Amino acid sequence: VSELSRLSLNQASIPAWNVAQAAEGCARAGVGWIGLWRDRVAETGLETAARQVADAGIRVSSLCRGGWFSTGDPDRRRDDNRRAVEEAARLGAPVLVLVCGPGPGGDLEEGRRRVADGIADLAPLAETSGVRLAVEPLHPMYCADRSVVVTLDQALRLAVDAGHGTGVIVDAYHVWWDPAVWAGIAAAGERILGFHVNDWLDPTPDILNGRGLMGDGVIDLRRLRGAVDEAGYEGPIEVEIFSDEFARRPPDQALARICERYLEHVAAPGGVRR
Amino acid sequence: VSELSRLSLNQASIPAWNVAQAAEGCARAGVGWIGLWRDRVAETGLETAARQVADAGIRVSSLCRGGWFSTGDPDRRRDDNRRAVEEAARLGAPVLVLVCGPGPGGDLEEGRRRVADGIADLAPLAETSGVRLAVEPLHPMYCADRSVVVTLDQALRLAVDAGHGTGVIVDAYHVWWDPAVWAGIAAAGERILGFHVNDWLDPTPDILNGRGLMGDGVIDLRRLRGAVDEAGYEGPIEVEIFSDEFARRPPDQALARICERYLEHVAAPGGVRR
Numbered sequence: 001v002s003e004l005s006r007l008s009l010n011q012a013s014i015p016a017w018n019v020a021q022a023a024e025g026c027a028r029a030g031v032g033w034i035g036l037w038r039d040r041v042a043e044t045g046l047e048t049a050a051r052q053v054a055d056a057g058i059r060v061s062s063l064c065r066g067g068w069f070s071t072g073d074p075d076r077r078r079d080d081n082r083r084a085v086e087e088a089a090r091l092g093a094p095v096l097v098l099v100c101g102p103g104p105g106g107d108l109e110e111g112r113r114r115v116a117d118g119i120a121d122l123a124p125l126a127e128t129s130g131v132r133l134a135v136e137p138l139h140p141m142y143c144a145d146r147s148v149v150v151t152l153d154q155a156l157r158l159a160v161d162a163g164h165g166t167g168v169i170v171d172a173y174h175v176w177w178d179p180a181v182w183a184g185i186a187a188a189g190e191r192i193l194g195f196h197v198n199d200w201l202d203p204t205p206d207i208l209n210g211r212g213l214m215g216d217g218v219i220d221l222r223r224l225r226g227a228v229d230e231a232g233y234e235g236p237i238e239v240e241i242f243s244d245e246f247a248r249r250p251p252d253q254a255l256a257r258i259c260e261r262y263l264e265h266v267a268a269p270g271g272v273r274r
Numbered sequence: 275v276s277e278l279s280r281l282s283l284n285q286a287s288i289p290a291w292n293v294a295q296a297a298e299g300c301a302r303a304g305v306g307w308i309g310l311w312r313d314r315v316a317e318t319g320l321e322t323a324a325r326q327v328a329d330a331g332i333r334v335s336s337l338c339r340g341g342w343f344s345t346g347d348p349d350r351r352r353d354d355n356r357r358a359v360e361e362a363a364r365l366g367a368p369v370l371v372l373v374c375g376p377g378p379g380g381d382l383e384e385g386r387r388r389v390a391d392g393i394a395d396l397a398p399l400a401e402t403s404g405v406r407l408a409v410e411p412l413h414p415m416y417c418a419d420r421s422v423v424v425t426l427d428q429a430l431r432l433a434v435d436a437g438h439g440t441g442v443i444v445d446a447y448h449v450w451w452d453p454a455v456w457a458g459i460a461a462a463g464e465r466i467l468g469f470h471v472n473d474w475l476d477p478t479p480d481i482l483n484g485r486g487l488m489g490d491g492v493i494d495l496r497r498l499r500g501a502v503d504e505a506g507y508e509g510p511i512e513v514e515i516f517s518d519e520f521a522r523r524p525p526d527q528a529l530a531r532i533c534e535r536y537l538e539h540v541a542a543p544g545g546v547r548r
Contacts, residue, residue, distance in 0.1 A: 106476070106492030112453070141415040143451035144476035144492045154453050177417035179386070179428050202380070202418035204481060218380030218418045 003267045004259060008033030008061035010196065010240035011040055013258065014251050019044045021251070023056035029255050033061040033236040036091060038084060050091050061236035062134070062169075062194055063093040068101035069118030070111040070148065081122050089129040094235075095193045096126065097169055098135050100149045100158075111148040116158055123164035134193040135159050136169035139177075141207060151175075152184035159191050170228055171196035171240065173211055176219040185227040192233040196240045197221055197266050209244045213257060214265040221265045229268070237266060277541045278533060282307030282335035284470065284514035285314055287532065288525050293318045295525070297330035303529050307335040307510040310365060312358060324365050334367040335510035336408070336443075336468055342375035343392030344385040344422065355396050363403040368509075369467045370400065371443055372409050374423045374432075385422040390432055397438035408467040409433050410443035413451075415481060425449075426458035433465050444502055445470035445514065447485055450493040459501040466507040470514045471495055471540050483518040487531060488539040495539045503542070511540060 009031055011022045019040055026034050034053060041049045041063075053060055066084035068077060088096040098119065103111025119133065126133045135155040138147035149155050152168060152175050159166040168188050173196070175181045185192070199217030204210045214221055225237075239258050246254060283305055285296045293314055300308050308327060315323045315337075327334055340358035343351060362370040372393065377385025393407065400407045411429040412421035423429050426442060426449050433440040442462050447470070449455045459466070473491030478484045488495055499511075513532050520528060 102476075103492075106494075108451075108494065139414065140451040141413070141478070141481075144474055144478075150451050151453065177382075177414040177424050179425065200418055202376075204415070204418075207415075207478060207481065218377075220380075220382065 002030060003263055004030050005032060006235070006237045007031050007259065007262050007267070008035050008236040008238040009255060009258065010035035010064070010238045011037055012064070013239055013241040013246065014254050015247050016251050019049045020052040023053045023058055025251060025255055026058050027056040028252070029259055031255070031259065032058050033238075034058055035062045035064060035238045035240065036060055036093065037064045038087060041087065041091065046087055046090055053091070060091045060093040061238055062095040062097050063088040063091060065097045065099045065136075066122070066133070067098040067118075070101045070104050070114040077118070078121065081118070082125055085122065085126050085129050085131050088131040093131065095132050095134045097194065098133055099138065100135065100147050102143070102145050103148050106144065108143070108148055115148060116161060119158055119162040119166060123162040123166050126166070127164040132193050133162070133164075133166045134169045135166065136171060137174055139174045151178055152181055152188065156184060156188050156191065167191035167193035169194040169196060170224070171198070172219050172221060172224050173198045173200060173240075176200060176224065182227055185224075185231050189231050192228060192231055194235065194238060195225075195228045195233055196238045197262070198239065198241045206244060209242045209247075211241045211243050213241060213246060214239070214261040225266055225268060237262070276304060277537055278304050279306060280509070280511045281305050281533065281536050281541070282309050282510040282512040283529060283532065284309035284338070284512045285311055286338070287513055287515040287520065288528050289521050290525050293323045294326040297327045297332055299525060299529055300332050301330040302526070303533055305529070305533065306332050307512070308332055309336045309338060309512045309514065310334055310367065311338045312361060315361065315365065320361055320364055327365065334365045335512055336369040336371050337362040337365060337367040339371045339373045340396070340407070341372040341392075344375045344378050344388040351392070352395065355392070356399055359396065359400050359403050359405050362405040367405065369406050369408045371468065372407055373412065374409065374421050376417070376419050377422050380418065382417070382422055389422060390435060393432055393436040393440060397436040397440050400440070401438040406467050407436070407438075407440045408443045409440065410445060411448055413448045425452055426455055426462065430458060430462050430465065441465035441467035443468040443470060444498070445472070446493050446495060446498050447472045447474060450474060450498065456501055459498075459505050463505050466502060466505055468509065468512060469499075469502045469507055470512045471536070472513065472515045480518060483516045483521075485515045485517050487515060487520060488513070488535040499540055499542060511536075
């Protein structure tokens with residue numbers, strides 16, 4: 001097995017590539033997985049995107065993203081989430097990532113209720129579609145505008161309550177600061193459905209698009225990798241870097257850099273390093 | 275008792291004022307408390323600052339800040355923290371706020387160990403000096419550069435372990451996102467040594483100096499106020515707004531605005547509103 005066998009390119013890391021370009025780029029670089037985004041799949045067309053990924057000989061690790069349960073018209077939101085599950089199934093994505101959304105009018109408690117209800121409502125369809133829902137806690141600095149779910153503990157409780165195979169995403173950028181993350185990862189165990197890597201830059205250049213490449217920041221990725229291994233996670237490891245600066249690099253060079261840093265800071269050739 | 279009786283101006287909210295100007299400004303506005311910063315006290319001189327505040331007929335609610343346990347030369351840091359305790363005592367500040375500092379070289383665990391050791395080392399002197407140390411958890415977005423203490427639970431554990439009257443600060447901006455904050459406030463009880471108010475703007479204009487005036491953002495200040503009341507806190511309520519935009523206002527007008535928003539969103543005339 002190649003040391004890159006578990007690496008997945010989340011396509012948001014290289015926005016200059018469309019689905020076909022990203023899939024072919026991964027194939028050229030020996031990266032076997034891709035994390036797709038619904039807006040990029042939509043611009044290509046669902047069937048075409050599915051074929052392009054298959055033709056490149058790679059697999060889809062996850063589809064981003066369902067969720068946003070607490071915003072907009074509830075019926076439309078529900079329909080959209082059900083379409084997201086179907087798209088994931090059609091793309092062969094084992095996991096649909098849920099970014100849960102902000103509180104309506106800033107109301108955290110109401111937002112959290114709607115999120116719990118929305119996941120519970122969606123979970124049975126996901127199970128029958130062969131797709132696992134993965135609740136992704138976001139960093140607390142996104143609590144007002146993107147996600148009322150801000151800790152791994154909170155995401156895990158939601159996943160357990162929803163049942164039907166619902167799990168969580170452990171994204172280094174979102175959880176590294178949390179003193180409870182180690183216990184949380186152990187508690188999540190088989191409910192860990194994805195591990196996303198990147199880095200926290202100090203100083204952080206931008207709240208949304210200021211993430212760093214692994215090794216450029218302060219996150220102890222080896223320790224997180226070890227904890228996720230210990231919890232039993234054996235699936236793909238997605239590199240997800242939202243970065244204005246990184247997005248300006250030539251795509252093939254950017255992916256080469258991702259592979260290099262993944263090998264240096266995340267991959268564990270010859271066994272788990274702790 | 276005036277409805278403003280518990281309001282304290284943290285002087286970082288109006289940086290255009292020196293200690294004398296801030297103290298006199300508070301007296302003019304009927305604000306009975308001030309939260310001082312060591313650098314502003316130092317530029318005035320400790321004895322002069324103490325006299326200026328006393329002459330204005332107001333009291334010091336807290337001194338900001340000790341801490342930064344994990345950075346720089348350990349002996350100098352220790353000496354500086356001991357001086358901070360003595361300064362607080364001289365100023366009649368009942369509380370020294372501790373911002374605990376980042377991890378050395380990004381090492382969170384080592385940073386957290388040094389913070390625990392540093393607080394434990396300082397606590398006996400604080401007690402004999404009549405000053406209570408207050409551990410302030412900062413928002414997780416400051417974890418890399420300012421504070422490895424990022425949740426109220428974590429701050430409370432540190433306070434309990436340190437003993438000697440050590441407590442915590444509940445700052446709305448730093449804790450509002452935390453699903454565990456309500457249980458944390460109740461658990462903190464008499465260890466709550468300060469309540470800081472401000473608001474989280476959506477979108478946030480700046481990571482460090484982008485705080486909002488109460489009512490301009492998404493924080494449920496009434497609920498936090500109710501929880502802190504319920505926990506038994508009866509001390510001053512500091513308005514602490516780090517904001518480039520707010521700092522540009524004419525000082526007297528800025529303080530009038532603080533009083534207005536405090537009355538509207540935080541004060542509880544005629545009993546606690548929940």
